[in-house]
Structures are given as structure tokens and as C-alpha cells.
Amino acid sequence: MKIGKTTITTVLHDITKIDSVTAIVNAANKTLLGGSGVDHAIHEAAGKELLAECRTLHGCETGEAKITGAYNLPCKYVIHTVGPIWNGGRQNEAELLANCYRNSLQLAMENGIRSIAFPSISTGVYSYPIDQAANVAVTAVCEFVRNHPDAMDLIEWALLTDHTKSYYDAAISKAGEEQTSMSDVTYANNKVIGFYHENEKYGCFSNWYPAEFDYAGKHYANSEQFMMYQKVMMFCQFDLGQKILSTSDPKECKDLGKTHFPEFIPAVWEKTCYRIVRRGVRAKFQQNRDILDILLGTGNAILAECSPTDTKWGIGVDISSPARYDVREWNGKNYLGMILMEVREELRLELMLSGNGELKYTDFHDAEPIPEWNMRAGMLKRIPQYYKAIHAYSDTLDWQEKNAFYNGELYRGWEEAMRENMGGGLPFAGFYEMKQDIYEIARRLELLAIG
Ligand code: AR6
16 A cells, blocks of 8 residues: 555565565563564574663653664664553553554654564564554554655565464555545545746736735735735734835735734634635635636646645645645645635636626625624624634634624624724724625625525
8 A cells, every 4th residue: 555655565574584674663562671472583683782782771661662773683773662461452552552653653754764664563472452453553554654744665564474464454455445535535526736936827826926906995916915914904003004005015015914013913813814815815816807717717626835835825845846736745734725716616606696707896885785784793603604704803802892792783883882982093903804705795695596
């Protein structure tokens, strides 16, 4: 079986004679000073110096692992791990056995070891039932490989009998089926399209791409400017906000948006940023037909922001790396790609339903009042389509404000109460953007109802 670049397999072989791996694993006991079974075989084949090195290690706890040289063995290292003694399964045996595999692989990775052979840990003297041990072992190894896609080339079990081997083979083929069904879903109708710099192919998906749009009474030169303006305004940084609006250079916007100020609360930005950036990206494609056509032209492809370093907005994989085509090898959450895919689906449907092949942006200032705006926020957020839009604002409030906001009237109540309380100069940071979002959603729901 293969996960990414790592082969996971079994061989019918005495582990002490394997010469195709850099390290073998010993099923030791807590003293690390030798015993019977595979432990005995390894010490016997490695020679006395192995025991001498083991004496310097002062033992090892169950589930942990320690590394030594391999002396007369054909490999380079021995990783000693202590499996759990089977006690009916009620003493955390499965977790401890999984830890043997995790810790051995971790240690291997830290030592630059890319190929490793395990024995069937705990299933001899320690009498762990073989069928269960094989499943725990294979599950732990697969999980490690998915979490560390670049770490290992070969992981194998060196097993003495066909009987033992049949259990590990069965566990591997079961894991393989799960793996295949995962990749089937991923690739059924989808290919992956990567983008990164604004001047490359599909560069219009980058937030740095120049594409002007309006949102809630303000004009933006690109979605980076929108994002950074919202980020600082959420914390009422009015001067910084003005500076961001006064330049159309996305790099300057980004640098300004990274300015340190004491009011910044990372958790608030974390909670709200996805929805906020989604507003800007949606408006950008809604109001620029040329790039909307490029977005719609990607069909159902998975869109991947190929930043090698950004694991939040991007996939954490470089655009030149083949790993970008394999979602299992991504290191990042790809928020920007996710937003683009959501926006693509939304705008495609709206375009189909619009009747005239056009999408129209109407600022809420110029629009007819909508009934939703006179509902209480606490009520409106019970309608799922509005939930995230409202939270992107309410999550920026402290609990008292949040209470007042949810229990007051959305427009008349809250907006006017804030105006009174704060002597007119209220921080409406993010408030009008939420209002615009609610107008957009109401229009969309109306379209869908007609459609
Ligand atoms: N190559 C591959 N597998 C082997 C070899 C070998 N040369 N020799 C035995 N096995 P066990 P445990 C298999 O008892 O259950 C020791 O005394 C064996 O057939 O070695 O984790 C330690 O010091 C079985 O399938 O390990 C501990 O006190 C598997 O390796 C205790 O035994 C594991 O059996 C550890 O018990």
C-alpha cells in the first residue's frame, strides 16, 4: 500500500537479516537489557556492544522508544520500544501499542531515517491478540504517515510466519480500501488548480490582483485592501484604516494590516476572518465579469492557494511541487481556495437565476429597505443563511455588547442605541459590512425562491 510517497508493507523475514532498511525496531522490555523472542535474536545478531550501549539508556517506559547503533546487524540503527503486556484490553493496551509505533517513527524521522522494519510488537511473550495488534499497528502507522507525508519511504513489518503475516496483510488491505475511497471522493470529478502570484495564470484568484469593487459604501482597489481594512477596523483602528484605503498597493495594504496595535485580539480575527474575506472576494468577482468568467471556467476543480509558507489561507505547498495536486499532501487549510470555491458555486447559480445573464451589485444605501433588517439579530441568526454573516460582526463584540445586540432590534434598536450611547461617534466597525452581507443574502434567497 502507498500513502503519498511512503510504501507500507509486510515481508516474511527474520528481522535481524533485513538489509533493505536503515533501522529495525526491537520489541524490548523496560530494562532494555535483552530477553527472549525477537529481543534475544536482535541482541544475539548485533553482538555485545549493543547490550553495552543499552546499559547507558537506563531503561524505557511502555509505549516509549529509544535509539542505538546496530553494530553487527545489516541496518544502521536499532529503535527499542516496549510494548504493553496484554491484560484483557482494559489497561489502555491499544493506546500504548499505538504509542510504540508513533514514538518509534517519530524517533526515526528525527534521525533522518527513511526506511524501517517493525516486528509484531507485543504479540509473542506479551500475548496481545494478533488480529487486534495488527489493526492498532497499521492504523497508527497510517496516521503517522498522513501527518508526516514527507518523512518515510518504506515502513514494513518483518514477520516470521505466514500466520502472523496474514493478519498484518489483512489490516493493510483494509486501511488501503479506506485510503482509496478517500481519494476516489477527492478526485471523482475534480482536478486541482493551483494559483499564487497575481501575475501568473489564474493570478486573478490572488487577493493582490487589481480588481476594483464596492462594498457597503466604500470603494476598494483589490481584495487584499478590503481584507486589511476590515482587519484593523474590527479593532477600531480608524487612522490605520484610512491609511490602508489611501493606497491601492496590495503589499502596502498588507504591511499596514500587520501593524502591531495593543487592541488586536488574535482569537477574534481567527473567528471572523473567513467570512470577512469571503465578502470581499465575492464582491470582487460579482463586480468584475472578466475574472468571474475565469472563475466559472474552472468548473468543479479544487482551487489551491499555493503559498509554500501560508498554512492558513494557502496549502503550505509550493506551486512548483507536484504535491499540490494531492490534497492529502497539503500542509495548509487553504482558506482562500475554499472561499473561491464557495463564491464560484454561489455566483454561478445566481447568474443562472438572474434571467439576464448579469450580476448586479446594489449598495444597501441605495437599496429598498428589506424586512430582514428590521428583525432582531438574535432572531435573524436562527436562519442558517444569515448565521455566519451575523457572527462575523457579533464575534467582535464583548459579551455585554453582544447581549444588547442580540436582544435589541437589529437596525433601529442597535444602530440607534449605539449612536446615543457613544455620542454619535460610534465605532461601526464591521457593522455596515454585515448589513451589506444581509442585503446580499436576502437578494440571493429571493432569487432562489423564484428559481
Ligand atoms: N524476526 C522477526 N520476528 C521475530 C523474530 C525475528 N528474529 N523473533 C521473534 N519474532 P516477542 P513481545 C516475532 O515475544 O510480545 C522479550 O523477552 C515473534 O514470533 O519477541 O513484544 C522482551 O524482552 C512474535 O510474533 O515480543 C520482552 O520481555 C513477535 O516477534 C518481551 O519478550 C514478538 O514477540 C516482549 O514481548
